[in-house]
Amino acid sequence: MSGQSELRINTEQGAVEDPGRRNLLRLSGVSAAALGAASLLPTPNAEAHTMTNDWDKVFPRSANVDHQKISFKNRYGITLAGDLYLPKNRANGRLAALAVGGPFGAVKEQSSGLYAQTMAERGFVTLAFDPSYTGESGGAPRNVASPDINTEDFMAAIDSLGLHDAVDRERIGVIGICGWGGMALSAAAVDKRVKAVVASTMYDMTRVMSKGYNDSMTLEQRTQTLEQLSRQRWTDAERGTPNYQPRYNVERKGEPFMIDYHDYYMTPRGYHPRAVNSGNAWTITTPLPFNNLPILTCISEISPRPVLFVHGEKAHSLYFAQTAYAAAAEPKELMIIAGASHTDLYDKMDVIPFDRLQSFFNQHLAA
Structure with a gap:
């Protein structure tokens, strides 16, 4: 990526590294995929943010939906924070539900x-949640990602929905957006409770981190990247806390x-102070498990x-x-939205x- 400055060790502030760091982050794919590069961050100390009851979303609240904050645990014992949305004029019967990430x-x-x-608003009980180690969810250190734990986070959201009185647990689907499109497909491949999947403007994070953009x-x-990431573990182990990638250049x-x-993450359109992509950063070693744990290996087993x-054209x-x-089995559909970019599918209501x-x-969650 252009515009990166040379980085050097500054252990007092938790900053890393050598002049090759910019190449490491570029090659690993996580820098661009999660918005890398400019100044380094100190180690975040808080285990998690306390859940707020304030409406601090980047979109307006709907008068047609009941909203409540909830928490639930994944099978690793990490407490996840979620926003539960229910149709306001719902009947007494149990509804189809969607986990959204x-x-x-x-x-x-x-x-x-x-x-x-x-x-x-369209009749489903829905649950949007923060992944482990991010946002208002628990887990320490902060801002760590894992193809295994993040797939589990989706399944834990399904656990939570299936225990809710308003939900028909036999009618649960998932929506994954961007990198979580891949996580949604990974979860559905192994979790047979999922009855239908939407992957919107999806990334396969294991592919981009292990092969770079367009498999370049x-x-x-790759060997150079893994060599440096591996050695970074000694640096982190010696300090007792992880070092973090450069944050996004605003x-x-x-x-x-x-x-x-x-224009999404760093402007009023989508900026949120808890988001990794809104001027924060992942740990430097976050790409390691993404390099040898491909999440779409069993995608055909969703069938x-x-x-x-x-996806946008x-x-x-x-x-x-x-x-x-191409790898998925029938029934499947690829809907390409004419003229749309990747981020248009984040929030453009007319797209x-x-x-x-x-x-x-x-159709697929019918009673």
């Missing part, structure tokens, strides 16, 4: 909450899709349950959806095909 590095007050509230990483580059420059990310891929990430669609999402889930 993403994008990668975002929080539930952003895109996932918007999707969840909108689908609740060479074996030599200037609007770089690749066009990075400008799109900036006979249906999968709907939704002009999205830099379209190839992720096309490859995943996100909510009518299609509603008809898809109405």
